[in-house]
Amino acid sequence: MKIAILSDIHANREAFEAVLADCAARGAGRFIVLGDIVGYGPDPAWCVEKTVALAEAGATVIRGNHDQAINDPSPSMNSDAKAAIDWTTGVLSPAQKAFLAALPLSSAEEDRLCLHSEASAPSRFHYVRNAEGAARHFAHCEQRLSFCGHLHRPALYASGPGGKVTSFTPSRATPVPLLAQRRWLAVIGSVGQPRDGDPAAGYAILDTGTGELSFLKVPYDIETTAAKIRAAGLPDSLADRLFKGV
Template structure:
């Protein structure tokens, strides 16, 4: 099986379409969306409908923190970043139908596809939305994940970075930064934690969309970077005429 792992789409229609097309062209036969379907971007209803269609077709979708915010928007605060996120969540909530909000509200926080555990944040208390962004947290995530029978691999989103952690000969985890498009062997005799990056809002200075493709027949993992119509996605944000902050558009263009 070739499993396409897509996370943090953030209402970015153009990036999602590009990644799905790329994955299908490279032989993906199962799709998993790892949360944060919405938030920040201008096309939440489109993205949620695509997720609903994937579930109807037998594929896998789990929830993230921005999906929860869209169901029940957080109150704004006096702190700029938090108040902008709250503003975006409220706007997103208003764009979604009652059916789409119900879909988001009932998404599971984890799913298992074969021996692979999928979670938006850490498998250790997924509801706490903890970032898997260092070896210590990755080890705690892996410990929780491997309590599920047969699990040797756990894949997460949330951090908007593409990173792989693995257990070597010692007790701790080793961190590996992959090269896009280069297959990495991930044999199940070791244990692995991967963060698959963000489809709709990369934050590493490269505006191209991110996702990962896992081949479970040969146990190879390929982290992908996909060009898409960034200017169109940014223009759609600006077209909300201030309902979404202009900084959300700028973030797409610079990849930060």
């Protein structure tokens, strides 16, 4: 089975639609959404409803820090993020807010752990920026395969014999064999606000048959998303950064 793994959609309908179309073309049979469905972008209600439909069809959906901030505001957010959360709170319906609030911080299934940040303290939303952060995660995780988001940049870490952590920079569309003798942590890029220098929407596909993981990028209509952000009165910087992928 091919499992599509998405993270950090951030209310970007155009990016979300482009990724879903690419998933269908590649034959993805199941979805994992690693959180931050909302925040930053102009279409939170649509993105939540689409995610609800995925969940009803069997998708695993995790709560991200922006999803949590809708019902539990975070004092650590920067001014642009807070402005987007304040606006989003006024746009979502009570049912949509309840859906976000009820999402789990992590989900374990077979040999896989899915979460938004990392396993040492999922509710604190630490970033995995380097091998040290990955080692902290591995120390608190029993599963062989882990998938997280939050960073908006794709990365891959492996823990070998003795606990040594090796980092890899994944290449676009090049399948990576997740060798059985290692434990793996994949940091999935962002659908709706990539920060890897490439403005195209990012996600990954896990092929459970071959044991391979592919990091993918999909172009989308950034002009339309940016125009919606400005029309909503959200900070211009949230529109500008989409064109640069930063």
